[in-house]
Amino acid sequence: xxxxxENGFERRTLLKAIGTGGAxxxxxxxxxxxxxxxxxxxxxxxxxxxxxxxxASVDSSLARTWESEYxxxxxxxxxxxTVVVELVGPDDADFxxxxxxxxxxxxxxSHSDQQSWSKASKGSITLDDPDxxxxxxxxxxxxxxxGRYTLTVTERSSAESGGDGSSxxxxxxxxxxxxxxxxxxxxxxxxxxTESDEDGSSTIHQIERNVHQEVNRQRKNNxxxxxxxxxxxxxxxxxxxxxxxxxxxFSHVAPEDxxxxxxxxxxxxxxxxxxxxxxxxxxxxxxxxEIAANIVExxxxxxxxxxxxxxxxxxxxxxxAITDDDVLYATEGFGNGC
Numbered sequence: 001x002x003x004x005x006e007n008g009f010e011r012r013t014l015l016k017a018i019g020t021g022g023a024x025x026x027x028x029x030x031x032x033x034x035x036x037x038x039x040x041x042x043x044x045x046x047x048x049x050x051x052x053x054x055x056a057s058v059d060s061s062l063a064r065t066w067e068s069e070y071x072x073x074x075x076x077x078x079x080x081x082t083v084v085v086e087l088v089g090p091d092d093a094d095f096x097x098x099x100x101x102x103x104x105x106x107x108x109x110s111h112s113d114q115q116s117w118s119k120a121s122k123g124s125i126t127l128d129d130p131d132x133x134x135x136x137x138x139x140x141x142x143x144x145x146x147g148r149y150t151l152t153v154t155e156r157s158s159a160e161s162g163g164d165g166s167s168x169x170x171x172x173x174x175x176x177x178x179x180x181x182x183x184x185x186x187x188x189x190x191x192x193x194t195e196s197d198e199d200g201s202s203t204i205h206q207i208e209r210n211v212h213q214e215v216n217r218q219r220k221n222n223x224x225x226x227x228x229x230x231x232x233x234x235x236x237x238x239x240x241x242x243x244x245x246x247x248x249x250f251s252h253v254a255p256e257d258x259x260x261x262x263x264x265x266x267x268x269x270x271x272x273x274x275x276x277x278x279x280x281x282x283x284x285x286x287x288x289x290e291i292a293a294n295i296v297e298x299x300x301x302x303x304x305x306x307x308x309x310x311x312x313x314x315x316x317x318x319x320x321a322i323t324d325d326d327v328l329y330a331t332e333g334f335g336n337g338c
Contacts, residue, residue, distance in 0.1 A: 052156065053077075054155045055153070055154045056076070060148070060151070061147060061148040066142060067141070068139055069141075070139050072136070073135055073137075073153050075132045075135070075136065077157055078132075081157055082156045083126070083154065083155050083156070084152075085127075085136075086125075086152045086153075087122065087123040087140060087149060087152075088122060088149060088152075089120075089121025089140075090145065090147030090149070091120045093144060094144040094145060095121035095141065095142055095143070096123070097116040097123035098115050098116075098138070098140075099113055099136065100112045100113045101113055101127060101130045101136055103325075112139070117143075121149060138153075204320050204322065208234065208238075208318040208319065209229075211320075211330075213292075215309055218300065218310070227334070229317065229318075230317045230335065231317065233264070233269060233335060234317030234318055235267070235319070236269060236317065236319065237333045238321060240331045241329040242321040242329075243263075244278075245323055250278070261274050269338060271338040273313075273335065274333065275311060275313065275335075276331065276332065277330075278331050278332070279328070279329065280328075280329055296309075313335060316332060316335070317333045
């Protein structure tokens with residue numbers, strides 16, 4: 001995970017696609033973290049110096065519609081009474097702002113404490129007596145358009161809000177915060193069955209299998225041969241998704257590993273070429289079919305993820321895990337010569 005810490009902000013990229021060997025070698029799918037620059041170097045010392053306020057600001061950009069960036073803001077004041085989060089983006093785009101407090105989860109859609117969906121990429125959210133036990137979680141997402149934006153957080157130890165609060169829009173205006181992958185088995189695969197329901201959820205396996213079907217449908221529509229379903233690869237992918245939840249990270253590479261291929265090699269999977277898509281987002285849809293379709297739709301809107309889906313792979317395995325607050329993690333492994 002290529003996080004950056006700037007002026008109290010830590011960038012967390014929501015969407016990544018990666019591959020080595022075979023026909024695909026892609027990294028990214030969203031903006032490059034190194035593109036962020038600090039616009040407000042005057043990050044005050046806060047409580048430590050007796051100040052009753054602290055302000056930090058960071059400059060970044062979104063390159064396309066449906067792209068998102070996830071920021072984790074480290075509190076400066078020990079007991080802030082109010083915090084104002086402000087977004088200023090391009091007038092010809094529609095950027096949305098989401099904020100959550102007291103949680104390690106990314107604020108996504110309805111799974112956020114407050115949202116600002118105002119037009120022209122201008123938003124402001126005020127939290128009174130915020131929960132500062134964890135970093136403040138902020139999501140900036142493009143509902144439409146692209147361009148640079150400035151994100152500013154102002155903490156105050158007094159009760160003055162200094163902001164106009166959050167504005168809420170209709171739920172049909174909420175963005176698809178991130179794309180990723182997924183994959184489930186279809187009849188043209190190698191006959192993967194739900195096998196032992198090792199994660200205790202037949203629904204999760206249904207989602208995985210429906211994603212696989214949707215991936216192969218997209219491949220067929222684009223003149224590509226179907227990929228078969230590898231249950232061993234799916235088991236590894238599911239473990240990786242759960243590990244990201246359990247240890248609170250989002251990356252192809254586990255904290256102790258050197259490469260994303262390590263979590264496959266550790267389980268005895270050796271391939272001439274490996275690729276991987278991962279996803280982190282709130283559940284969108286009420287049925288396994290709807291959830292799976294939304295997962296693949298988000299991948300398909302990303303060039304790097306689409307290249308993985310349409311690559312010259314022979315097999316794939318999908319692994320999904322879901323948090324208690326309905327945030328879905330998906331890992332899709334692709335293989336050649338396994």
